[in-house]
Amino acid sequence: MEEPSDNRQKKVVAVVGGGLVGALNACFFAKRGLDVEVFESREDIRQAKVVKGRSINLALSHRGRQALKHVGMEEKIVSQGIPMHARMIHSLNGKQSPIPYGKKSQVNRLPATYKLTNHSETYPNAKLNFDHKLQDWNGTKEHIQADLIVGCDGAFSAIRKQFLRRSRFNYSQTYIPHGYMELTMPPINGEFAMKPNYLHIWPRNTFMMIALPNLDKTFTCTLFMPFDEFEKITTGDQVIEFFQKCFPDSIPLIGADALREDYFRLPAQAMVSVKCSPYHIGDKCVLMGDAAHAVVPFYGQGMNAGFEDCIVFDEIMEQFNEDLAAVLAEYSRVRVPDDHAIADLAMYNYVEMRAHVNSKWFLFRKHVDNILHFVMPKTIIPLYTMVTFTRTRYHKAVERWQWQDKVNTPTFYFLKYKTKKNYHVDITSFSSYSFILHINNL
Incomplete structure (x- = not known):
């Protein structure tokens, strides 16, 4: 009997x-x-004296970790990060209030890391080519032959531009009216200026600032604000006046002189959301990561969604025995609704982070959600938990969230009425235990 041929080795x-x-x-x-x-248009940043481009806040959660785990890189990457257990809300009066992510759950703040690049070079059948810019479908500066082209070249993808030449390819991009600016909060006496295991948020309704810890004991502070508000501030004194009004507790931590200087170092940068479909052409080309679905950064899922693209594609490769025509069509069918859902959620979460977290009603609902999840863990699952700490498909998480919201709303209003009428408790300070006691006494 003739031995079955192994087609895997023939594919490039x-x-x-x-x-x-x-x-x-x-x-x-x-x-x-x-x-x-792998073809990268830039030079090898591991060898570059100056790395060009913007810095990026990377938050690694469950989806990304599962993809890294599949190639044996989870612990190596996570060990380079800083665990974050909760949001820390900074009010105007300087009060700090934590909002935990969930029981035994955390997000890991990652530094810029070259470990994945290094790891890919350990495979003898993988080759990295730097300073190679895509010219056309046939390849790069040299012509190459490939069975599959995978576009992972970012929000302004050259591969995706080739898709635009074809009919029945849907594409949209949206620039939000807000920009962002990054500032640095230095260490104080060699230690973090604030508690490091938190995503610090200064929500101010129409804008906000966040701060994420770095391994060198600094924080990267990112101010998100409408462009017209950035443009109103033209002098160093106006910077200090603005921060005294909106983020007074941050001034001694960042430093007034540093604020005056850093604010004008670079102009506010734009943020774009990209949606397209399908993600493939025949059995020859497929888009992944930001090339397929650039999202605004407010759910911390950009990198995680991109990493999950990799493991979803691999699972489909296994399912269809590497039949590329079947694999690529199924990948588009499965992945497009999920990536569109996380793009919409990222937009929604900006409103939540900058405004809703200031609302006691919002915090009340968050606490009730967490309690109901504790009591009925398989029935009620908070949206943030589904998105960040499971691999529930993004669009299924949205559907479940909408259903739970519809079912739970009468309960929220009933509990709010009863607690206000009978107990007069501070809804922002419920513990799981005391809340269950209050429910039992209603």
């Missing part, structure tokens, strides 16, 4: 884009035994 995959998603994809494909070539 060209990954365009050597960032985080491209490097992780290289690991997935190489692990499968496919020949992989």
Whole structure:
């Protein structure tokens, strides 16, 4: 009997884009035994004296960790990060109030890391090519032959531009009216200026500032604000006046002189949300990461969604025995609704972070959600838990959230009425135990 041939060794995959998603994809494909070539238009940042481009706050949660785990990189990457257990809300009067993510759950703040690039080079069937810019479908500065082209080249993808030449390809991009500016909060006496294991948020309704810890004991502070508000501030004195009005507790931590200087170092940067469909052309090309679904950063899922693209594609490869025509069509069918859902959620979460967290009614509902989840863990699951700490498909999480909201709303109003009428408790300070006692006494 003739031995079945192994088609895996015959397939060559060209990954365009050597960032985080491209490097992780290289690991997935190489692990499968496919020949992989990664093409990156920039120089190798591991060897660059000056790294060009913006800094990015990276928050690694469950979806990303599962993808990293599949290629043996979870612990190596997580060990480079800082665990964050909760949001820390900074009010105007300087009060700080934590909002936990969930029981035994955390997000890991990651530094810029080259470990995925290094790991992809450990596979003998993976090759990285830097300073190679895509010219056309045929390849780069040299012509290459590939069975599959994977576009991982970011929000302004050159691969996706090729899709736009074809009919029945849907594409939209939306710039939100808010920009962002990054500032640095230095260590104080060699230690973090604030508690490090939190996502610090200064919500101010129409804008906000956040701060995330770094391994060098600094915080990266990011101010998100409408562009017209940024443009009103033109002098150093106006910067200090604005921060005294909106973020007074941050001035001694960042430093007044540093604020005056850093605010004008770079102009506010824009944020874009990209949606498209389908993600593939025949059996030859597929989009992943920001090339398929750039999202605004307010749910901390951009990198995680990109990493999950890799593991979803690998699972479908396994399901269809690497039949690329079937794999690519199924990948688009499965992934498009999920990525569109997380793009919408990221937009929604900006409103939640900058405004809703100031509302006692919102905090009340958060506490009730958490209690109901504690009492009925399989029936009531908070949206943030589904998105950040499970691999529930994004669009299924949204559908479940909407159903739970409809079911729970009468309960929220009833409990709010009873607690106000009979107990006069501070709804922002409920503990799980005391809340259950109050429910039992209603």
